[in-house]
Amino acid sequence: MEARFLGIPELTDVPVVAVVVDVMRAYTVAAWAFARGAERVVLAESLEDALALKARHPAWVTLKDGSPAPGFDLVNSPALLRNTDLSGRTVVQKTTAGTVGALAVKDASLVLCASFVVAEATAGLLRERACERVTFVVTGEGGRAEEDLACAQYIARRAGGDAVDAGPYLRRAGASRSADELRQGVREGSTPEDVALCLELDRFSFAMAAAVEDSLMVLRQVTWTDSPSA
Numbered sequence: 001m002e003a004r005f006l007g008i009p010e011l012t013d014v015p016v017v018a019v020v021v022d023v024m025r026a027y028t029v030a031a032w033a034f035a036r037g038a039e040r041v042v043l044a045e046s047l048e049d050a051l052a053l054k055a056r057h058p059a060w061v062t063l064k065d066g067s068p069a070p071g072f073d074l075v076n077s078p079a080l081l082r083n084t085d086l087s088g089r090t091v092v093q094k095t096t097a098g099t100v101g102a103l104a105v106k107d108a109s110l111v112l113c114a115s116f117v118v119a120e121a122t123a124g125l126l127r128e129r130a131c132e133r134v135t136f137v138v139t140g141e142g143g144r145a146e147e148d149l150a151c152a153q154y155i156a157r158r159a160g161g162d163a164v165d166a167g168p169y170l171r172r173a174g175a176s177r178s179a180d181e182l183r184q185g186v187r188e189g190s191t192p193e194d195v196a197l198c199l200e201l202d203r204f205s206f207a208m209a210a211a212v213e214d215s216l217m218v219l220r221q222v223t224w225t226d227s228p229s230a
């Protein structure tokens with residue numbers, strides 16, 4: 001498998017297969033939303049779009065990064081989300097990096113959204129579909145976020161079939177600027193537990209695929225054939 005690793009500003013073409021990586025915290029949060037029963041996650045273009053969707057669908061659950069805000073039900077924190085029952089709910093998510101990255105590749109044939117909690121499931125799906133060329137979108141810090149790059153490189157190696165020690169990749173992520181900011185509470189809407197939850201390798205056995213449905217970018221769970229739960 002041929003892999004390239006690009007930041008959002010470096011995306012100049014439409015990839016065939018894209019893996020959008022946001023470890024801290026969008027795609028750790030989305031995975032927890034599915035684990036707590038959410039049916040789908042709508043990736044919103046803007047805060048205004050998220051609020052407009054909520055106005056049209058009052059039962060949908062709105063989630064944003066940063067501090068809590070009127071009209072939004074949840075913040076982008078896995079620690080806060082994991083105690084929330086989302087059975088059958090549609091979640092609308094808007095964050096600074098993760099959701100923007102997925103929308104930037106929405107015309108790709110396959111868009112997977114990933115983090116360490118769904119790393120093996122994501123790699124397994126890429127192996128199963130025999131993807132030859134994969135663009136990893138490193139969403140944080142214009143492509144330089146160490147937690148996203150480490151996770152992307154780990155998934156790429158697993159997708160290529162390598163036996164890989166995850167330890168060094170997780171340590172890079174744990175030493176990243178994002179991890180430091182979350183630990184120190186610099187980022188609003190976070191708890192100190194968020195970092196550990198973002199570094200739980202393969203916490204979930206499903207992958208997450210996004211596609212345009214009725215003009216919305218919708219993220220859903222996908223299982224791959226060799227998944228333990230398939």
Ligand SMILES: O=C(O)[C@H](CS(=O)(=O)O)OP(=O)(O)O
Pocket residue numbers: 022024025026027065066076095096097098099140187
């Ligand atoms: O919620 C997060 O951790 C970040 C917020 S920011 O990029 O630090 O402002 O958003 P995400 O899109 O999940 O990286």
Ligand SMILES: [Mg+2]
Pocket residue numbers: 022023024025026097098139140178
């Ligand atoms: Mg991030």
